[in-house]
Amino acid sequence: MNEFNQYQRPLTAAEVNARKKRNTALAIILIAFMLLIFGISVVKLQGGIARPQDWQEETAGWQLDEAPVEAGEGPPPGMEPAEETTSE
Amino acid sequence: MTDQTMNATTSAASVRDYFELMKPRIMMLVVFTAAAGLVAAPSGIHWLTGAAALLAVALGSGAAGAINMWYDADIDSVMTRTSTRPLPAGRVQASDALSLGIFMSIMSVIIMTLATNWQAGALLAFSIFFYGVIYTMWLKRSTHQNIVIGGAAGAFPPVIGWAAVTGTMPVEAWALFLITFMWTPPHFWALSLVANKDYEKAGVPMLPVVKGASNTRLQILIYTILLLPVTLLPTAFGTGGYIYTAIAAVGGVVFLGFALKVFASKAGDLDMEAKDRKLALGMFAFSILYLALLFGALIVEHGFGLYFSSPNLAIWAGV
Structure with missing residues (x-):
């Protein structure tokens, strides 16, 4: 048997069977991993999506001038209150 | 190969x-x-x-x-x-x-x-x-x-x-860390008392191989005594309720009993008898059960709504 054939020898029936079982296990693990990542993504996304009904309840009683504004944050561009102008 | x-x-x-x-x-x-x-x-x-x-x-x-x-x-x-x-x-x-x-x-x-x-x-x-x-x-x-x-x-x-x-x-979590940390030496040394020849053959400097069986039995006792108050830390921090505290107290006494018996035995000595060997292995086996019961109690209390400390029990009883 030359060096090449050492690595290419035919597998026995037991070895083929063992390989098949290892591959099946790997396939199951990969599918389970995929489902796990999908599930985690869904759970994480659920926490980040604003639910409209929550937003409506939270803002129901707000007056325009009571709306909370982050410190240092002005009104959105184009929504600035008109400056009072004095006419001469 | x-x-x-x-x-x-x-x-x-x-x-x-x-x-x-x-x-x-x-x-x-x-x-x-x-x-x-x-x-x-x-x-x-x-x-x-x-x-x-x-x-x-x-x-x-x-x-x-x-x-x-x-x-x-x-x-x-x-x-x-x-x-x-x-x-x-x-x-x-x-x-x-x-x-x-x-x-x-x-x-x-x-x-x-x-x-x-x-x-x-x-x-x-x-x-x-x-x-x-x-x-x-x-x-x-x-x-x-x-x-x-x-x-x-x-x-x-x-x-x-x-x-x-x-x-x-937080410190409550590290109290749980400390339990397993203090539990490991008596747990493992109880096993190494009966397997010290194996470790010696392999050149692993386990305590019984380096310091002898007598010193190991003493160390097992010391660590077990130190472990007992550590297992009560979750009670002090409010992590463990009545179930946990009862298991920690009873389990701790039994574990201490094993440690005292092993200390008084010839486990690990050259003239070790079958009953000494059985005793050390018994302590090893109980240590696994002991740890499982401690952490199992926390799971039961917090996972199944059975956590009762003094104020919680009063609320539960409608007082």
């Missing part, structure tokens, strides 16, 4: 052989203690996220086990107790075990970080490193305090579980 036979051993390796590389019994205990930390943390977690965190802990534990088996294959083949493991028995190739260990380490940390937070992921990564590198490659073969310091690796899981839920590691 020639390349041809190495190829053949890999081809014949079964799924069970790879699973065995992960030290499944240790993995179960690790997952159990992590679950205790997870449910005892004062906050909620989505069941899928919690399950993913526990899976990550299991994978991390298995990864550390595989790396340990890869590195210790030489001494495992010398010791009777470990000679049938997949590597010394030639069922799995060493490089396969190492690859599996590294791959699973990376995957476990990724899953933990994605599912929960970076704090839990970082602590999991550190615990794998601690067991796989600091304990296995350094401490185990260099000092008779190997188990004492290395025990930290197995003590991290409840803190990881706690961090997975809250993103923090």
